[in-house]
Amino acid sequence: MYTMAYDIEIGGWHIGMLDSVEVHRSVELLADTATITLPGAQYNVALDVEDKLHRGDKVIIRFGYKEEGLKEEFTGWLQQISTDGGNIKLTCEDDLYTFRKELKNEVLKKVSLADLLKKVVQGIGKNYSIQCSYSWTYAKFVIHNATGYDVLKKVQEECGADIYLSNGVLHVHPPGEVVGVNRFYNFALNVEAVNLTYRQAADRKVRVVVKALLPDGTVKEVEVGVTGGEKVEIKCPTSDAASMKLRGELEVKRRSFDGYDGSITTWLIPECVPGDMAWLYDADYPRKDGCYFVRAVTTTFSRDGGKRKIELGFRLS
Structure with a gap:
């Protein structure tokens, strides 16, 4: 007990x-x-x-x-x-609260994402170090009546990155590139409740249209995925075809795979945080076993006990 x-x-x-x-x-x-x-x-x-x-x-x-x-x-x-x-x-x-400070209005030309992030960190008066997996350059980036938080939000919306602070380091990575600890869940032992639907990739057809704004005001488009399914439009901060195609493929990966949609509810043990790997094991349906990227965790604590609701992202294996 x-x-x-x-x-x-x-x-x-x-x-x-x-x-x-x-x-x-x-x-x-x-x-x-x-x-x-x-x-x-x-x-x-x-x-x-x-x-x-x-x-x-x-x-x-x-x-x-x-x-x-x-x-x-x-x-x-x-x-x-x-x-x-x-x-x-x-x-x-969390510590992203420290980014809710106004930045100086500025128009940045030919600024790399890494340099933009450094400018934001300096602008809020912090000395966080930066680990960024992206290397594109903005032809122009406008900071107008914006906080550091607003700039990070814009970057995340445009590239779909995982952005977070950990031990004084600002991380900016493609989803699933950096994974944490492997957590094992047996539906018969350490899972209290499930809210899952198993779907085939064939049922998750998606066509991603990646759009990038060119300097002359026109919009460049690159399409990735298959026809006949859900159409998704996303923005891309860079207009080179390779980067746009990679951004689209990443979005297809997030949305189309054989595996579970939904969440499981567990107790406080084992620990689990977003970015971890959740291995699901079901003795009744072993063909559905798999490893998933954990995209969100909601942990509650009260007189009724402690629970974690673990929301699954795309399948890793």
Whole structure:
């Protein structure tokens, strides 16, 4: 029998009473988020946290089983305090919060993505190092009334990259290029619930149209995939044919494969974060066994226990 426990620190204060906490992490979203829900009152006396906690306070969330030791599930910054609805909700954001600073308006010409990222990091006053797998150059990149977060969001929208901060390093990689730990899930042992549909690649036909804006204002298009299926249009920051084709092939890979769509719900053990590999094993249907890129994990902790909802991305093997 495991004993649930937590340790949540905000701005030097430790939370004594807790209704629930939810941590959402995804490779498809720039920032990981956490929502801490506190009771609105203690012994019929309303709690007043707004004179103690403030926007921008450092947040560290640990929880788990005493027998296994508490795990750090989230570290970041307090973004918002809400006291509506009879309880207190604290909305937090990971270190991408530090990119929500205004940058100097500027028009950059013939700037490489690596140099653009360096300029953003310098613009927010940080010294994060950068690991970037892309090497294209923007003919022109306009920064106008934008934060560092806005620039990263634009880059992600245009190239579909996994963008995240880890140990002081800003990572920008194609989806699935950098994978984490291998997690094993047996439907009969360590999976509480499944919400999965097994589909064949033939049922996931997709035609990707990649578009790039040329200097003269016209749009160049490259099509990848098969006809007769879903048509998807995406932007590409560079207009050379090889890069556009690669961007389209990546999108086809993400959308068309033999395997599961959906999610599984597990307990807190084993740990799992986006970017990990989830091996699924089903003794009743071994032909469906496979390894999937984990695209998102939502972890909840409350008096009802601790659970992880693991959302699957494309199949790795």
